[in-house]
Amino acid sequence: MxxxxxxxxxxxxxxVRRFYSVAVQTVFAPVVxxxxxxxxxxxxxxxxxxxxxxxxxxxxxxxGLVMMTIxxxxxxxxxxxxxxSKMHGxxxxxxxxxxxxxxxxxxxxxxxxxxxxxxxxGVLVVGIVGFDIAWESPLWILLFAVLxxxxxxxxxxxxxILSDKYDHLAAFQNFIIIPLTFLSGVFxxxxxxxxxxxxxxxxxxxxxxxxxxxxxxxxxxxVSIYLSLGVTTLFFLGITxxxxxxxxxxxxxxx
Amino acid sequence: xxxPAVSFQAVKKQYxxxxxxxxxxxxxxxxxxxxxxxxxxxxxxxxxxxxxxxxKPTSGKILVNGHDVNTDYRQARRYLGVVPQExxxxxxxxxxxxxxxxxxxxxxxxxxxxxxxxxLLERLALTDKANAVTNELSGGMxxxxxxxxxxxxxxxxxxxxxxTAGVDVxxxxxxxxxxxxxxxxxxxxxxxxxxLEEAEALCEEVAIVKGGELKALEATSDLLSRHxxxxxxxxxxxxxxxxxxxxxxxxxxRFIEQDANGLMFKLEKNVPLNQMLSWLSQSHLSVKDLTSxxxxxxxxxxxxxxxx
Numbered sequence: 338m339x340x341x342x343x344x345x346x347x348x349x350x351x352x353v354r355r356f357y358s359v360a361v362q363t364v365f366a367p368v369v370x371x372x373x374x375x376x377x378x379x380x381x382x383x384x385x386x387x388x389x390x391x392x393x394x395x396x397x398x399x400x401g402l403v404m405m406t407i408x409x410x411x412x413x414x415x416x417x418x419x420x421x422s423k424m425h426g427x428x429x430x431x432x433x434x435x436x437x438x439x440x441x442x443x444x445x446x447x448x449x450x451x452x453x454x455x456x457x458x459g460v461l462v463v464g465i466v467g468f469d470i471a472w473e474s475p476l477w478i479l480l481f482a483v484l485x486x487x488x489x490x491x492x493x494x495x496x497x498i499l500s501d502k503y504d505h506l507a508a509f510q511n512f513i514i515i516p517l518t519f520l521s522g523v524f525x526x527x528x529x530x531x532x533x534x535x536x537x538x539x540x541x542x543x544x545x546x547x548x549x550x551x552x553x554x555x556x557x558x559x560v561s562i563y564l565s566l567g568v569t570t571l572f573f574l575g576i577t578x579x580x581x582x583x584x585x586x587x588x589x590x591x592x
Numbered sequence: 593x594x595x596p597a598v599s600f601q602a603v604k605k606q607y608x609x610x611x612x613x614x615x616x617x618x619x620x621x622x623x624x625x626x627x628x629x630x631x632x633x634x635x636x637x638x639x640x641x642x643x644x645x646x647x648k649p650t651s652g653k654i655l656v657n658g659h660d661v662n663t664d665y666r667q668a669r670r671y672l673g674v675v676p677q678e679x680x681x682x683x684x685x686x687x688x689x690x691x692x693x694x695x696x697x698x699x700x701x702x703x704x705x706x707x708x709x710x711x712l713l714e715r716l717a718l719t720d721k722a723n724a725v726t727n728e729l730s731g732g733m734x735x736x737x738x739x740x741x742x743x744x745x746x747x748x749x750x751x752x753x754x755x756t757a758g759v760d761v762x763x764x765x766x767x768x769x770x771x772x773x774x775x776x777x778x779x780x781x782x783x784x785x786x787x788l789e790e791a792e793a794l795c796e797e798v799a800i801v802k803g804g805e806l807k808a809l810e811a812t813s814d815l816l817s818r819h820x821x822x823x824x825x826x827x828x829x830x831x832x833x834x835x836x837x838x839x840x841x842x843x844x845x846r847f848i849e850q851d852a853n854g855l856m857f858k859l860e861k862n863v864p865l866n867q868m869l870s871w872l873s874q875s876h877l878s879v880k881d882l883t884s885x886x887x888x889x890x891x892x893x894x895x896x897x898x899x900x
Contacts, residue, residue: 348693
């Protein structure tokens with residue numbers, strides 16, 4: 338099978354340079370926003386709640402905030418890039434090139450992983466400096482960070498492909514991504530929830546990403562790490578399949 | 593015999609209940625300067641976008657240099673450079689960066705490629721703007737950028753979709769000089785334009801589409817000579833008191849328009865000129881001068897598309 342890895346790499350580098358060229362908006366601003374959560378929730382609630390045994394609330398919160406920024410920024414990277422490219426028309430340049438749908442997908446998702454990790458790392462560094470953060474299993478941390486960023490890069494791609502204008506994308510972000518992120522256990526353990534919401538949380542795939550990621554820090558989690566890995570992997574495969582179908586069929590981009 | 597540069601084979605495209613292309617089939621010879629003409633909504637851009645892979649035909653096949661644009665799209669796209677009709681910009685990258693990125697998409701990373709980019713910038717008078725982002729450029733400059741982007745991988749077939757729409761005279765001249773040069777070097781040029789005098793001057797062969805169907809396909813000169821009419825401009829001693837109603841029935845049905853000094857008639861080629869003079873005399877018109885010319889491509893186009 339013929340491949341065009343140079344083309345795929347060129348598109349990946351272009352996508353990374355695109356967000357890097359406006360790093361204040363795409364990297365630093367989300368880091369600051371997340372730190373505000375830490376300042377507000379951490380300082381106010383820190384001494385009043387113990388979520389996991391032996392951990393302060395701020396210690397519990399930091400991995401959740403890191404994962405939240407990874408998820409939201411990975412989503413933003415692909416979705417905003419695609420919608421902007423559609424609006425400016427420059428998506429046509431890629432469409433006219435010999436880049437396959439798979440290479441297109443890999444380049445965009447790869448760049449969203451880089452942005453997600455860059456912003457997440459920014460939050461993590463501040464967390465490490467200010468708080469005593471454990472590193473029980475760095476491999477789990479890295480695996481969930483990359484897998485989750487890839488998933489959200491993929492979700493952002495689906496949203497970017499299906500949206501015809503910024504308004505559609507904003508609806509996707511405000512009514513799906515943000516609620517699912519906030520209800521994923523970033524700010525709490527689901528054991529603190531009433532029974533109904535505990536059950537509901539198990540149907541939120543974002544919960545498994547946050548819980549698995551947090552396990553890497555504390556070796557403690559709400560559900561088994563293997564269940565989290567299984568659900569997250571399935572989600573990744575599902576969103577990859579959806580995007581490849583959309584790209585091969587040319588939905589909304591090759592009408 | 594070499595494969596056609598582009599081959600459209602029973603291409604259909606349906607948008608809901610609208611049949612934009614109704615089974616269009618024709619070939620474009622390698623190395624030709626080919627005009628694709630038609631009124632607005634005829635299906636020209638759908639044809640071009642289908643060829644470029646920007647639109648998926650409902651059925652049929654399109655081959656570029658023998659490569660199917662759907663199943664063998666990588667090769668097909670390497671042979672094809674498309675200058676789209678809509679102006680495109682990118683607020684994040686400079687012009688040189690865009691050309692470099694586009695080269696990368698085609699797997700081109702060599703020193704020669706960078707030199708080709710510099711050459712393109714120079715030939716299209718864009719060197720001064722190489723470090724500007726495209727958002728800062730005028731419409732004419734953006735049009736040149738699109739041409740540079742289409743040529744960055746040195747395609748054999750260059751498709752220009754309305755390249756001179758909204759472009760000033762200078763740029764139009766530069767563009768045609770450059771295009772003619774590419775044609776001389778053996779590139780196949782496919783052009784759609786609303787300026788039919790351009791198509792007449794440049795294209796060796798034209799296809800006329802209307803309502804998603806091919807109405808004509810032949811050498812421009814054959815199409816013009818095969819046309820059944822010529823045009824006669826009659827300058828009268830005086831136009832004072834002229835009324836169309838006073839013309840003989842034969843002249844009245846051939847009358848087209850009146851201008852400041854004369855009258856224009858559309859005459860079948862088998863009608864002799866002395867017959868025309870006789871009809872003018874019967875209508876009591878005293879002729880000062882009479883000029884005859886063959887139909888222009890625009891007039892043939894209007895006849896074939898029924899837009900006259």
